Amino acid sequence: MKARLRRSAALLAGSLIPLVCLMGRPASAAPADPLADSFAQAAATYEVPRDLLITLGYAETHLDGHKGEPSASGGYGVMHLVSNPTVHALEQAAKLTGQPVSALKADDAANIAGGAAVLRAYADELGLDATARKDAGKWYSAVARYGNASSPEVARLYADTVYDLLAKGVKAATPSGAVTVAPQAIAPDRGAYAKARDLDNTLAAAAVDYPGAHWAAASSSNYAVSNRPTSNVIDRIVIHVTQGSYAGTISWFQNPAAQVSAHYVVRSSDGDITQMVREKDRAWHAGNYNSRSVGIEHEGYVDNASWFTDAMYRASAALTRNIADRYGIPKDRAHIVGHVEVPGADHTDPGPNWNWTTYMQYVGGSSGGGTNPYTPQEVCGAGYDVIDSAALGTSGTAYLLYNNSNGYNCVTTIKKTSLGTATATSAYLEVQGNTRITDSGNFAYYAGPVRASGAGTCVKWGGKAGSSVYDSPFEHCGS
Template sequence: MQWKHVRKAALCAAVGGLLLTARPAVAAQPDGLDKAFADATAEYQVPKDLLVAVGYGETHLDGHDGAPSSDNGYGVMHLASNPQNKTLEQAAELTGEPEAALKSDTAANIRGGAAVLRALADRAGLDASERKDVNAWYPAVARYSGAADDRVARLYADTVYGLLSQGIKAEVVVPPRKVRPERGTYEKVKPLAATTGEPQAGILSTDYPPAHWVPANGNNYSPGRSSAIRKIVIHVTQGSYAGTISWFQNPSAQVSAHYVIRSSDGDVTQMVRDADTAYHARSSNAEALGIEHEGFVDNPSWFTDAMYRSSAALTRYLADKWGIPRTRANIVGHNELPGNDHTDPGPHWNWDYYMSLVNGGGGSLVGGSPADFDGDGKDDIVTFTHGANADVYVAKS
């Protein structure tokens, strides 16, 4: 599959160092993946469950055969090489592994992620006893994000500790545990979203009230519009929620979207005002609103019901606000726009279900329970069928 591209000028320096002798990508089997995490833990004294949670939050433990993410990050641990975040180069220096191996070999990539986390822990002054306590690693995890904005760094770390609290059932299993992260200076940073039990905080959007407002860098969008808003474009981030927010704040990115939605719970962050032109759809930018969805085109595990419902609520709201017909002619995938070479949202995006939510009331901005499909304030009974059709049947109230 093709990964989302950013403008060549933004990444020419980063990709120019690709080695022509790169080893073939290694797709680790579950047993091999568990061993890779265990070996990295033994070498660098990073708690295994913490290391897995960082990787799961970044990629769902999917290395994508060594292909880069939207912000030029690689492998299970998302070792990045961009002007703001150079964990790939740091990992190469710390481990002695060639950058090509860190990109394509899963065990090397996990080892590199562990080495970077250990270096951050050493910088934070963690001793041998503290390194055994996952709660003490919070500042190191926040800095691993590479985010320039402390709110985004806290969002990243809170997501990792939320995963530790909930547990992970994937190729490597992490049992749920009670966490009390020692945030240090990040304790004073207002969280963008309630990921570990805190109430929502921070500045809210004036365009869409449920969204947080975290502005993209001014290099990545243009003030105003040269056309009326006629379309809503559905994207997939090819990266994590916090990573995407951080990338749109990076002045070298030259890309952005109006909204970003989290996979796990549908949390929404707005980064460009509706009235301004985000850089997300090339020739269609002037007439389109862009919504990015956390995840990767080739991995359907990111497309949760919470994400579909949150996105449908946002799309319904924006369509009604701007007078956009709620049809597939006006609510489109990035891949459907002329002059674009992207594949998102890809074959795993369920357009029938999504549009039923947009038009059927299940994604309404105001509503009660998540099981209230028609917005009448009462829970409905839902049946999902297996197979190619993936039909959904609803018994109201």
């Protein structure tokens, strides 16, 4: 087969112009996008349907080669040719095309040819003849194998994603134009994969912590069984970007060689969610925060904003909100953090293209600006009413509250700026004749509450936010 493929490449190399004409572009037309030309040439050389080849590449990388840098699972280039301890598609592509591995990693045209060659090799192993190869639906099993899935159900998820995209059409921006695939109705021949569980339409309510999520268990080699929150408090949610595709990430977390996992994976196109580790267990996703956090992976790449869709933001935010409500985690940027913000982290995700403002608005918390979500009454508790306040410049307000039912005063300083970011803030209360009580430190939203019994006794109170300070005299002696 290898010799036959190489002979085909050699014969076609000498007739590229007629080939391009056969693909529908007149010889007199302006040059097409180089990436589009690379797909056309590779598709013709290896007799792979051009639109299917493009759509597969788009499902993997949005046609972004990432300058030869590997994905989380060791995939390279536009066609995500994988090289890791258990998958050697990159090396297979090198043998089939005669191209060096270095070129297959970094050169778009070589990488696309490599992907086409591997896909054709899988088709040959399936016994697709020349007639069958012209029908994109007959390539389903070859596409499923290309995803290097760890199970039939994930292989089906991978292939279904490609064919769903083919039905919708593709338009990918490139540095010199765009690569497009028109929407088309293809009837995929799933073969043996028709019997595999459909993760997109199968729920496992008994297995998942978040209603509506699908369940696909990570390898037991990639997380630690635990008994949280009994064994460890859960007080953080960590936002990740997969550096790979949805199905590819699920497959990687099921690979014992990965030594990594997350509790959830969210799909870019529609916000579909798969849970892979129970929340009670410690997924291996955030180093020092593994014991205290829930990890959510988002399909895509840090340096490509096209993956971060509104559907993804909304679905992920609903998941985050649900987790925060169940564990009493504040919906703020001190507790909902990016991987890059984890102490000791060497990752950059979710990166500068992740829209924290939009995401936190969907979560229902604070993105670091806007209005403080906490009120003095919420901080001090039921039964307390504000009886005095003092502005701390533009940085915040100090409040004095009193509870008529028990005779207690309460002081809190509510921030107005740097919301969600821990900055120096303080609040104090001194009941005449007693020691002053102070709450001082770096806080995201407020200092306090500071409470003390003060019925019928004068009090001093105050606080600090930013560079502004307020200190009251002894007052409110009848409260």
